[in-house]
Amino acid sequence: MPGRRGPDLGDLVARTARGDQDAFSALYDAVAGPVLGLVRRVLRDAAQSEEVAQEVLLEVWRTAARYQPERGEVMTWVLTMAHRRAVDRVRAAQAAADRDRRDAARSHTPAFDEVAEQVENRLERELVRRCLRALTELQREAVTLAYYRGLSYREVADLLAAPLGTVKTRMRDGLIRLRDCLGVAS
Numbered sequence: 001m002p003g004r005r006g007p008d009l010g011d012l013v014a015r016t017a018r019g020d021q022d023a024f025s026a027l028y029d030a031v032a033g034p035v036l037g038l039v040r041r042v043l044r045d046a047a048q049s050e051e052v053a054q055e056v057l058l059e060v061w062r063t064a065a066r067y068q069p070e071r072g073e074v075m076t077w078v079l080t081m082a083h084r085r086a087v088d089r090v091r092a093a094q095a096a097a098d099r100d101r102r103d104a105a106r107s108h109t110p111a112f113d114e115v116a117e118q119v120e121n122r123l124e125r126e127l128v129r130r131c132l133r134a135l136t137e138l139q140r141e142a143v144t145l146a147y148y149r150g151l152s153y154r155e156v157a158d159l160l161a162a163p164l165g166t167v168k169t170r171m172r173d174g175l176i177r178l179r180d181c182l183g184v185a186s
Contacts, residue, residue: 039083
């Protein structure tokens with residue numbers, strides 16, 4: 001049908017906040033795909049992505065009453081939750097790995113060949129540096145600010161005095177080039 005629009009997400013969130021399960025079902029149908037897609041891009045693991053996406057959608061159900069339309073669109077609100085939850089999962093996994101390394105170092109019984117591990121880490125760091133140098137200056141700036149300084153897309157856009165869409169495009173293109181350069185399977 002020409003001119004057909006999707007459901008009014010703002011109305012669905014308001015009804016969900018009042019406990020309307022049918023509204024939540026419609027909201028779920030409208031946002032589940034984008035949520036899973038975003039989470040999968042961050043985590044790159046299908047099982048974990050599905051788990052995190054379900055956590056996010058449960059959080060939407062629980063916190064629908066806190067949605068503030070004046071602060072942004074429903075899809076933005078939901079995808080922000082999804083991105084944060086996915087990044088938290090990555091950070092938790094990294095923290096667990098760091099904790100395991102510290103425990104192994106304290107027990108003085110390394111679970112790996114320390115010299116080989118150091119050499120491998122050094123080679124990986126050099127490969128990342130070389131791949132970063134292969135990016136355009138604009139891509140490198142955006143990726144570096146977001147991933148090494150921990151800034152959000154909005155903060156990167158503000159710092160670079162560039163439109164948010166431009167920063168997102170730079171990030172996407174830069175990350176694709178990095179993935180290809182590093183030989184990471186998508």
